[in-house]
Amino acid sequence: MKSILKTRFGVFTLSVLFLVSTVMSACSPTEETNQSTTESDTDRLEINIMTTAYSPEPPSDDSPALKGIEDYTDTDITMHWVLDNAYEDKLNITMASGELPEIMMIPNKMPSFINAVRNGAFWELGPYLDDYPNLKESNEIVLNNMSIDGKVYGVYRARPLGRLGVTIRKDWLEHLDLDIPKTIDEFYHVLKAFKEQDPNGSGQDDTYGMVVSKYNGPWDIMQTWFGAPNKWGEDPNGQLIPDFTTDEYMEALRFFKKLYDEGLVNEDFAVMDPLEWGDPIVNGEAGVIVDVLDRGHRAQEDIQEINPDIEDPIDVFGAVEGPKGLRHLPTSGYSGMLAIPKTSVQTEEHLRQILTFIDKLNDAEPQIFAQNGVEGRHFEIQDGELVELDNGNNQLVYEKQDLNQFIAFIPENRFHEPEQTPLRVKEQEIMEANEAIVVPNPAEALISEVYSQRGQQLDNIINDARIKFIVGQIDEAGFQDAVDLWYKSGGEAYVNEINEQYQAIQN
Amino acid sequence: MAKPEYALKNQAKHQVQPLTKYQRLKRDKWLYLMLIPGLAYFLIFKYTPMWGVLIAFKDYSPFLGFWDSPWVGMDHFRNFFQNPDFFRLLRNTLYLAVLDLVFFFPAPIILALMLNELRFTFYKRTIQTLIYVPHFMSWVIVASMTYLFFTAGSGAINMLVENVTGKQINFLSAPEWFRPLIMLQIIWKETGWGTVIFLAALAGVSQEQYEAAIVDGAGRLRRLWHVTLPAIRSTIIILLILRLGNFLDTGFQQIFLMTNSLNREVADVFDTYVYFVGITQGAYSYSTAVGLFKAVVGIILILGANKLAKKMGQNGIF
Numbered sequence: 105m106k107s108i109l110k111t112r113f114g115v116f117t118l119s120v121l122f123l124v125s126t127v128m129s130a131c132s133p134t135e136e137t138n139q140s141t142t143e144s145d146t147d148r149l150e151i152n153i154m155t156t157a158y159s160p161e162p163p164s165d166d167s168p169a170l171k172g173i174e175d176y177t178d179t180d181i182t183m184h185w186v187l188d189n190a191y192e193d194k195l196n197i198t199m200a201s202g203e204l205p206e207i208m209m210i211p212n213k214m215p216s217f218i219n220a221v222r223n224g225a226f227w228e229l230g231p232y233l234d235d236y237p238n239l240k241e242s243n244e245i246v247l248n249n250m251s252i253d254g255k256v257y258g259v260y261r262a263r264p265l266g267r268l269g270v271t272i273r274k275d276w277l278e279h280l281d282l283d284i285p286k287t288i289d290e291f292y293h294v295l296k297a298f299k300e301q302d303p304n305g306s307g308q309d310d311t312y313g314m315v316v317s318k319y320n321g322p323w324d325i326m327q328t329w330f331g332a333p334n335k336w337g338e339d340p341n342g343q344l345i346p347d348f349t350t351d352e353y354m355e356a357l358r359f360f361k362k363l364y365d366e367g368l369v370n371e372d373f374a375v376m377d378p379l380e381w382g383d384p385i386v387n388g389e390a391g392v393i394v395d396v397l398d399r400g401h402r403a404q405e406d407i408q409e410i411n412p413d414i415e416d417p418i419d420v421f422g423a424v425e426g427p428k429g430l431r432h433l434p435t436s437g438y439s440g441m442l443a444i445p446k447t448s449v450q451t452e453e454h455l456r457q458i459l460t461f462i463d464k465l466n467d468a469e470p471q472i473f474a475q476n477g478v479e480g481r482h483f484e485i486q487d488g489e490l491v492e493l494d495n496g497n498n499q500l501v502y503e504k505q506d507l508n509q510f511i512a513f514i515p516e517n518r519f520h521e522p523e524q525t526p527l528r529v530k531e532q533e534i535m536e537a538n539e540a541i542v543v544p545n546p547a548e549a550l551i552s553e554v555y556s557q558r559g560q561q562l563d564n565i566i567n568d569a570r571i572k573f574i575v576g577q578i579d580e581a582g583f584q585d586a587v588d589l590w591y592k593s594g595g596e597a598y599v600n601e602i603n604e605q606y607q608a609i610q611n
Numbered sequence: 612m613a614k615p616e617y618a619l620k621n622q623a624k625h626q627v628q629p630l631t632k633y634q635r636l637k638r639d640k641w642l643y644l645m646l647i648p649g650l651a652y653f654l655i656f657k658y659t660p661m662w663g664v665l666i667a668f669k670d671y672s673p674f675l676g677f678w679d680s681p682w683v684g685m686d687h688f689r690n691f692f693q694n695p696d697f698f699r700l701l702r703n704t705l706y707l708a709v710l711d712l713v714f715f716f717p718a719p720i721i722l723a724l725m726l727n728e729l730r731f732t733f734y735k736r737t738i739q740t741l742i743y744v745p746h747f748m749s750w751v752i753v754a755s756m757t758y759l760f761f762t763a764g765s766g767a768i769n770m771l772v773e774n775v776t777g778k779q780i781n782f783l784s785a786p787e788w789f790r791p792l793i794m795l796q797i798i799w800k801e802t803g804w805g806t807v808i809f810l811a812a813l814a815g816v817s818q819e820q821y822e823a824a825i826v827d828g829a830g831r832l833r834r835l836w837h838v839t840l841p842a843i844r845s846t847i848i849i850l851l852i853l854r855l856g857n858f859l860d861t862g863f864q865q866i867f868l869m870t871n872s873l874n875r876e877v878a879d880v881f882d883t884y885v886y887f888v889g890i891t892q893g894a895y896s897y898s899t900a901v902g903l904f905k906a907v908v909g910i911i912l913i914l915g916a917n918k919l920a921k922k923m924g925q926n927g928i929f
Contacts, residue, residue: 196890200673216893225674318871372763375783375871447674560891561696564875571872575784593695 148180149457152205152448154198155509156440157185161502168481169504172473177464185506189379199225204445206458209510210258211440213250215556221252227444227455230256236463241515246437249548258441259462262513265437266422266538268325269397269531274419276303276311276391287425288329288359295368298391313368315390317381320567322394323574324433327356331428334545336602344547344606346599348566348587352427357583360574374571386410397422397531404527418527422534423541434542442510465511468518474511475519477504483520490520550609552601558594565590667900680896687900696884704880707793707861714794716854719805720847724839726806727813728831739810742803753796754868758783761792784873796865812846813839848925856913859905881905 162185163170174181184205186194196216198204210217220226230247233239239259250260277284277294280303285291295313297303303311316322328334331352336344347353363369370376370384382399384390386406393399400420407417423432442462449455464470476483482494482504494500522528555562569586572578578586591599636643667687671680691697722742729735745753760768761782769779782788816839824834863882870878881901889898920926 193890196893199893200895202673202676214891216891219672219893220674223672223674370764371781372783374873375758375762557892557894560887564872568872568875575873577786577873589695 148174148178149461150180150182151207151458151461152182152184153207153209153510154184154186154195154205155207155209155506156188156191156211157506157509158188159502159505161498162506163503167503167507168478169473169507172478173465173470173507176467176469176473177461179461202447204448206444206448207462207510208443208445209261209440210443212436213252213551215559217443218252218551218556221257225445225447226257227446227449228255228257229259229444229459232455232459233259236459238463238466238514239459239512243437243514249436250438250441251549252551254549258443259459259512259514260438260441261509261511263435263437263439264535265434265542266432266535267396267398267435268321268433269394269400269420269422269534269538270424271385271393271395271397271400271403271418271420273298273303273385273388273391273417275414275417277419279303279305284419284421285424291424292359292363292368295363295392296366299366299368303391304388310389312370312384312390314363314392314394315381315384316369316373316394317376317378318374319378319381320570323356323360323570325394326360327353328431328433328543329424329426330356330359331426331431332356334433334543336545336547338546342610344599344603346566346590346595348570354580354583357570357573360570361576364574365576374575382406397534400531401525401527404525416527420527420531420534422538430541431543432538432541434538434544436548442512462512466514466518471508471511471513471517471519474504474507475517485520490522492522547602547606550602550605552598552605554594554598554601558598561593562590562595562598565593664899664903666896667903669896671896671899673895683896687897688904690897691901691904696879699876700879700881700884703877704859704861706877707790707866707880708858710790710794711797711861712854715797715801716851718798718802720809720843722802723806723809723813724835726810727839728835739803739806742806744803745800746804748800750800750862750864750868753800754865757792757796757869783869784871786874786877789869789874789877793865793869796869797862808846808850809843812843816842845926848920852913852916852920855916856909858912859908 163183165182170181170183182205191211192214195208195210196214198208199216199220217226230251233242233256242260243262245265246260246262247256250256250258272284272294276298280297280301282294282297283290285294298311298313302308314322327347332350332355333347333352335347337347337350339345364371370390381395382393382403385393385403387410393403397420400418404416404418407414423430444455444458449458465474472479476490476492477494477500479485480493482492482500484491484493494504552559565586569578569583572586573580573583630638666677666680668682668684669677669680670683671677726735726739729738758766760766763769763779763781763783766782769782773779780788782792820838820842821834824838829837859881861880861882863886866878866880867883867886870883881904885898885901888894888901
């Protein structure tokens with residue numbers, strides 16, 4: 105090294121090398137993008153789509169299923185997959201960067217999206233939907249739920265309103281000679297029996313009632329059974345009040361605390377990664393999980409994969425009866441929306457092209473490509489029944505999995521449904537039955553300025569207090585302190601804003 | 612070490628006939644040329660983005676762009692200082708920063724001193740290499756290892772605790788265990804790597820001083836106290852000053868990964884707050900203001916510590 109440095113030539117070469125490498129590293133990204141644009145077909149409409157991926161290897165640009173969709177819609181699609189658990193972060197960073205794809209999946213009415221919408225960053229799609237054969241069949245309730253300031257800024261990805269429910273180990277119930285619980289009391293006794301009466305017959309104390317994770321969903325679902333409102337309830341004067349100020353909510357909290365104190369839920373739930381949530385059911389540690397109903401058949405398939413001898417290990421039900429009868433927490437009827445940013449789609453003509461594309465995706469053929477894959481490669485139809493050819497072949501599965509993440513499924517599912525096991529049929533029936541007992545959120549469509557700025561902190565205050573109460577870190581007075589803090593930290597203004605808007609709609 | 616003869620000669624010549632600026636420029640032109648990439652790097656990647664902090668004084672929206680976003684003056688700072696979160700964040704951050712100085716900062720020094728006492732070079736080298744390894748693991752891995760070891764129910768450490776005391780401890784969710792865990796993680800991960808500089812400084816201590824000390828009858832501890840420590844004192848002080856510059860940096864990833872509903876009270880620090888407010892809620896200006904506040908505190912601390920060091924007769928960093 106020393107001898108090189110000594111010569112003038114050496115010094116010169118080194119400094120040039122430094123310069124070149126700096127310049128190269130600064131230039132390389134643009135080079136790549138240039139290449140990808142020159143490779144693509146020029147006459148087709150180019151569409152960039154950013155959406156969630158759940159599989160470790162989402163479909164690449166040369167997946168035959170994606171090619172099928174491209175051919176059907178006559179477009180050139182570039183996918184920007186982002187793993188689901190990092191999606192919101194990535195989305196916010198992308199929005200801040202200003203370089204946006206033509207179609208962005210927005211998972212919920214998150215504050216940054218609301219702010220962006222208010223700054224005019226996204227197209228209002230409401231007035232256009234009626235011009236498209238599939239999109240015009242959008243559900244009014246769902247459109248209302250997803251609206252911001254009364255306007256619609258995306259095409260929703262449809263999900264059943266009554267999707268939530270309870271999955272339970274049926275073989276354990278049978279072993280202990282118990283029935284599906286009908287009331288909160290019976291539910292408690294089943295959990296207790298699952299903990300104490302050795303439901304798996306192992307002779308050891310190795311089971312517990314219900315598995316819960318860091319994710320707050322189960323508590324929300326269960327507190328509705330006790331009569332707590334869905335986020336907002338009405339007081340006797342017709343004013344909206346937050347759910348956690350009601351007596352029913354406290355009643356539910358005491359019940360949860362009892363479950364925790366008696367060891368009927370897993371002790372580490374507050375730190376458990378939601379990705380591991382389903383494991384205790386599958387490997388026979390816990391007997392109940394409160395989540396979406398379609399977890400039922402997934403759990404069943406997972407259990408049978410490990411232990412094919414167990415015939416029918418899982419059952420599902422919608423809700424148990426509480427003091428106000430059967431009540432069910434509805435989903436919003438959508439799981440995210442496909443929004444179109446104005447920075448990437450600047451003219452109305454371009455917007456119409458994109459909407460035509462989104463509309464066409466709902467035809468049967470693209471739905472089949474996205475959900476089932478390519479006929480003869482991923483699936484076959486024999487005697488009218490779907491036969492999956494890619495079962496167990498990850499390479500094939502990865503070619504199509506997640507392609508359904510940018511399809512709206514409006515007005516209905518048109519792909520080939522898998523063989524309807526009794527469990528799947530039951531899940532469907534319960535989802536429909538649930539719609540009759542849903543507890544609507546009266547403020548679902550209302551947008552609060554305070555909430556869009558401080559919503560995360562406000563939600564954290566109450567959610568944290570709830571968890572702390574359940575594990576016994578704070579008592580009821582402590583919970584009240586948290587509620588007071590909530591009001592002081594902006595909650596009061598939030599309540600006022602929501603009520604003003606609510607009164608305006610009522611009149 | 613004596614300077615080589617030719618250097619002395621050169622010096623003497625220059626003293627007689629000083630070169631003009633231009634002549635010096637010409638003589639060292641290759642050195643100046645080599646400076647260009649470094650300068651360019653700092654200009655392009657460090658100084659150019661810096662004007663972005665101006666959005667702390669604006670109501671920045673990415674869709675309006677920098678120029679069209681309205682100026683709001685000190686509003687974001689005022690909001691931040693008046694916010695009930697402020698003192699909680701300050702307390703948590705200071706707490707962790709002080710713990711870091713007290714427990715983590717001395718750890719590499721102690722380890723380096725211990726390594727320095729090892730006789731067998733091969734043995735010493737091997738250990739040195741091995742203790743660097745944790746530094747290269749990401750915080751995600753460290754956090755999941757912590758979860759594996761400490762989780763209630765099935766964690767190895769917790770099983771051990773249960774065997775000894777008959778009860779398990781909720782290390783991961785109990786607020787009082789949050790800070791010890793964070794310290795433990797950072798000491799485990801970074802101590803080995805932190806020894807690099809101290810070992811380099813220790814290698815420069817001349818053997819003659821030790822030999823002299825032995826002749827004077829100094830034992831091991833005496834030698835450590837009177838020869839080794841004074842020799843690396845200036846290194847310690849410089850690193851301490853540099854550390855103070857990042858006093859309020861608790862590190863984002865580590866804290867974020869260890870936070871949950873039950874310990875958020877003690878876990879919220881400026882770094883995670885900037886992320887929550889800035890990224891998840893899109894309040895870019897507000898979070899920039901928070902970040903800027905942190906940087907200003909850092910500068911004040913670094914200047915103060917530097918001045919103090921000079922007053923005490925040590926070399927500062929500038």
